[in-house]
Amino acid sequence: MMVGPITLPFVTDIRTASESIPHSGPNGQASGAGSGAGRNFASLFGAITSNIAKVIRGKDEAIDLAVVALLAEGHLLVEDVPGVGKTSLAKALSASVDCSWRRVQFTPDLLPSDLIGVSIYSRTTETFRFEPGPLFANILLADEINRASPKTQSALLEAMEERQVTADGVSRPLPPPFMVIATQNPVEQEGTYRLPESQLDRFLLRISIGYPGRDAELQMLDDQGAQFTLADLSPVVSEEEVRSMIAGVRSIYMASALKAYLVDLAEASRRHPAIELGLSPRATLQLAAASKAHAAARGRNYATPDDVKVVGVSALSHRLVLRPDHASRLSTDDAIREVFAAVPVPVARS
Numbered sequence: 001m002m003v004g005p006i007t008l009p010f011v012t013d014i015r016t017a018s019e020s021i022p023h024s025g026p027n028g029q030a031s032g033a034g035s036g037a038g039r040n041f042a043s044l045f046g047a048i049t050s051n052i053a054k055v056i057r058g059k060d061e062a063i064d065l066a067v068v069a070l071l072a073e074g075h076l077l078v079e080d081v082p083g084v085g086k087t088s089l090a091k092a093l094s095a096s097v098d099c100s101w102r103r104v105q106f107t108p109d110l111l112p113s114d115l116i117g118v119s120i121y122s123r124t125t126e127t128f129r130f131e132p133g134p135l136f137a138n139i140l141l142a143d144e145i146n147r148a149s150p151k152t153q154s155a156l157l158e159a160m161e162e163r164q165v166t167a168d169g170v171s172r173p174l175p176p177p178f179m180v181i182a183t184q185n186p187v188e189q190e191g192t193y194r195l196p197e198s199q200l201d202r203f204l205l206r207i208s209i210g211y212p213g214r215d216a217e218l219q220m221l222d223d224q225g226a227q228f229t230l231a232d233l234s235p236v237v238s239e240e241e242v243r244s245m246i247a248g249v250r251s252i253y254m255a256s257a258l259k260a261y262l263v264d265l266a267e268a269s270r271r272h273p274a275i276e277l278g279l280s281p282r283a284t285l286q287l288a289a290a291s292k293a294h295a296a297a298r299g300r301n302y303a304t305p306d307d308v309k310v311v312g313v314s315a316l317s318h319r320l321v322l323r324p325d326h327a328s329r330l331s332t333d334d335a336i337r338e339v340f341a342a343v344p345v346p347v348a349r350s
Helices: 043-054 060-071 087-097 112-116 155-162 215-220 239-250 256-269 281-298 306-321 332-340
Strands: 076-080 101-105 117-120 129-133 137-141 163-165 170-174 177-183 205-207 276-279
Touching: 043 060, 043 087, 043 129, 043 215, 043 239, 043 276, 043 281, 060 076, 060 087, 060 177, 060 205, 060 239, 060 281, 060 306, 076 087, 087 137, 112 117, 112 155, 112 163, 117 163, 155 332, 170 177, 205 306, 256 281, 256 306, 256 332, 281 306, 306 332
Parallel strands: 076 177, 076 205, 101 137, 137 177
Antiparallel strands: 117 129, 163 170
8 A cells, every 4th residue: 555755854963851860971971860951862772872882893883773672661572692781781771771780590490489589478467468579670680581481471572561560369560661681592502492473572672792893892892892891881761861862762753654664564565475474563663763872873853654664664563473494494484574664664754
């Protein structure tokens, strides 16, 4: 289906709703979380990504997408081979934000109560007291998520979708912002449990870090023992500022023609001959959120088709199920690229 042109408003930049945005330091770097006022969204975004880049070298795209996932109120799945920095990326993002975060190493014997928490009986008061688990942190790092049993994996479903957990018949809201960063190794499958489609669909983005470039890897060797480590990272934005940035993302303008473009992409995926399970309405909503966050990071208060294309593969490919006769010769990434190629792009009126 053809869609009409997008009329884009003129704008110079986007600022967060908060007045307590920290100033940059004398060298253009962030001077710490909550230390001043006046920085715009793009400057704050750059402060976070620059802080992460101190320990994750040569992976600017992966870093940008990780921060986009946080500000779009989504969850991140980092899928790659061992040793490329999956866990380090997650820990660096957590260390760059002045929020609570917890790391849980997922293993086959991990129980749902190890994530949610337990009710403990107090003999003095003769009542049960709920002790919250790691899920009540702002950022949860679920390391090697596919090593836990399906029962434990399912304990994340309510938290990831509804931002609450239910234990002993009582629903408890999770503190905003809330984000799950999960890692998994796609190569080694022994002793693992594949994530079901219902859980994969709850991740806003799936990214791969990949091997570093030659220059970046040489730089790692040159800096060994002298470079920044995760322990050296300090927060560059506060929890309040992150909430303000999230509110800024929600306010990003998306033209009706661009919304129609997102729906066209979803419908095209459902008609694609190689795709058995196309994009869900949740996928359309999350693609819109990621596109808005990317636009805000570029200093705009409106989203464009280019924003959609930048985040498209990472936001959509993990939600597809290919037909068995196509799965051996076509990846889900390639299938999404074919969907994008088949849908006309709306253009702005001059």
